[in-house]
Amino acid sequence: MNITVVGLGYVGLSNAVLLAQHNNVRTLEIVQAKVDLINQGKSPIKDKEIEDFLANGKLQLEATIDKDYAYGHQPEFVVIAAPTDYDDENDQFNTEALESALEDALSYAPESTIIIKSTIPVGYTKRINEKYQTDRIVFSPEFLREGKALYDNLPPSRIIVGEVSERAQKFAELMVEGAADSTVDVLLMPSTEAEAVKLFSNTYLALRVSYFNELDTYAESKGLDTKSIIDGVSLDPRIGDYYNNPSFGYGGYCLPKDTKQMLASYKDVPNNLIRAIVDSNVTRKEFISSQVLKREPKVVGIHRLTMKTDSDNFRQAAIFDIMKQIRAEGVEVVIYEPTIKEENFEGYRVVNDLATFKSVTNSILANRISEDIRDVSHKIYTRDVYNDN
Numbered sequence: 001m002n003i004t005v006v007g008l009g010y011v012g013l014s015n016a017v018l019l020a021q022h023n024n025v026r027t028l029e030i031v032q033a034k035v036d037l038i039n040q041g042k043s044p045i046k047d048k049e050i051e052d053f054l055a056n057g058k059l060q061l062e063a064t065i066d067k068d069y070a071y072g073h074q075p076e077f078v079v080i081a082a083p084t085d086y087d088d089e090n091d092q093f094n095t096e097a098l099e100s101a102l103e104d105a106l107s108y109a110p111e112s113t114i115i116i117k118s119t120i121p122v123g124y125t126k127r128i129n130e131k132y133q134t135d136r137i138v139f140s141p142e143f144l145r146e147g148k149a150l151y152d153n154l155p156p157s158r159i160i161v162g163e164v165s166e167r168a169q170k171f172a173e174l175m176v177e178g179a180a181d182s183t184v185d186v187l188l189m190p191s192t193e194a195e196a197v198k199l200f201s202n203t204y205l206a207l208r209v210s211y212f213n214e215l216d217t218y219a220e221s222k223g224l225d226t227k228s229i230i231d232g233v234s235l236d237p238r239i240g241d242y243y244n245n246p247s248f249g250y251g252g253y254c255l256p257k258d259t260k261q262m263l264a265s266y267k268d269v270p271n272n273l274i275r276a277i278v279d280s281n282v283t284r285k286e287f288i289s290s291q292v293l294k295r296e297p298k299v300v301g302i303h304r305l306t307m308k309t310d311s312d313n314f315r316q317a318a319i320f321d322i323m324k325q326i327r328a329e330g331v332e333v334v335i336y337e338p339t340i341k342e343e344n345f346e347g348y349r350v351v352n353d354l355a356t357f358k359s360v361t362n363s364i365l366a367n368r369i370s371e372d373i374r375d376v377s378h379k380i381y382t383r384d385v386y387n388d389n
Contacts (some may be wrong), residue, residue: 012081162194
C-alpha cells in the first residue's frame with residue numbers, strides 16, 4: 001500500500017518506520033538535514049529502535065521536501081504528525097501547522113484518507129471536516145514516550161482510531177501488522193471521544209507525576225525518606241510500582257500543553273482536580289527552586305536540560321522555569337548540555353567541559369542522575385530516587 005507521512009518528529013518518524021516494514025512510505029519534511037539523514041539510513045532523533053530500524057531494517061521508506069513527489073504515488077492514507085504547540089494567549093492548541101498540512105493533503109491527494117496523529121482539542125476533527133467540507137479526515141491518537149517512540153509501537157498499549165468505519169479498521173490493521181502483535185487491543189470510536197482519550201490519558205499521567213512529586217515535597221520538608229514511603233505505597237496493586245520516580249516537575253512536549261488544553265476544555269464544566277494538576281506542577285518547581293536557594297550557592301550548574309535519560313529533546317523541560325527562578329534571585333546559572341554546541345543558550349553560559357563544569361559550580365541540579373557526576377555527589381541536588389525515568 002502507498003502511504004505518505006507528513007512531519008518527522010518522534011510521532012511521525014516512528015509511524016513512518018512502523019508502516020514502511022510492509023508498505024511503500026514516502027515522508028514529507030521541511031528540514032532538508034532530516035531528509036538527508038533518513039535517506040542515508042540515519043535517525044535525526046535519539047531513539048534506539050528507530051536508529052536500528054533505519055540502519056538495518058528492510059524498509060520501503062523515502063524522505064523528501066518535495067510535495068509533488070511525497071504525494072505523487074497516490075497514497076491510500078496520508079498520516080499527518082504536525083506540531084500543535086499550546087498558545088497561552090489564546091488558551092488553546094495552535095493548529096496552524098496542522099491545518100497547512102491538511103490543506104496540502106486535501107489538494108495533492110484528493111482521494112486519500114487523512115489520518116491526524118497530532119494532538120488536538122476535543123471536537124477538532126468534526127469541526128475541521130466541516131470547515132473543509134469533507135469527510136476524509138480521521139483522528140488516531142498516539143501514546144508514545146520521547147526516546148522510546150518506536151519501542152512503544154512495537155507493540156503499542158492500544159490502537160485507537162476515531163471513526164467507526166471500514167477505512168478506520170483498515171488503518172488499524174496496518175498498525176497491528178507493523179507492530180507484529182495480533183493481540184493488541186483495537187478500539188474504533190467517534191472522533192470526539194478519541195480526542196478526549198488522548199487528553200485524559202496524558203492528564204492522568206501528569207496527575208501521577210504530580211502526586212509522587214507532592215509526596216516527595218512532603219517527605220523532604222519533614223525530613224523523611226521518600227523512597228521508603230513510595231516503596232510502601234506502590235506495593236498496593238491498585239497503585240503499582242511504576243511511573244513513581246520523583247522529578248523536578250512534569251515537562252516535555254506533551255504533558256504541559258495537553259494538561260493546559262484539558263483545563264481549557266473544562267471552562268464550562270465543574271472541576272477541581274484538573275486545575276489542581278496544572279497548579280501542582282507550578283508549586284513543585286517553586287519548591288525545588290527554594291530548596292536549591294537554601295544552600296546559598298553562588299553558581300548553580302544544570303546537568304542536562306533533557307528531561308529523561310537517553311533523550312536528546314528538552315522542549316518545555318521543567319528545569320527552565322527553575323533556572324529562571326534561581327537566576328531571578330541573583331544566582332548565576334550555567335548549563336552542561338552536550339547537545340548544545342554554542343557557548344551561550346538563551347542567556348545562560350554553556351560549560352560542556354565536564355571537569356570545568358564541576359569545578360565552577362557550588363551546586364548541581366540533576367533531574368536524573370548519571371555516572372559521570374557521581375564523583376561530586378556532595379554538590380548534587382536531585383529528587384531521583386530510583387535512577388529511572
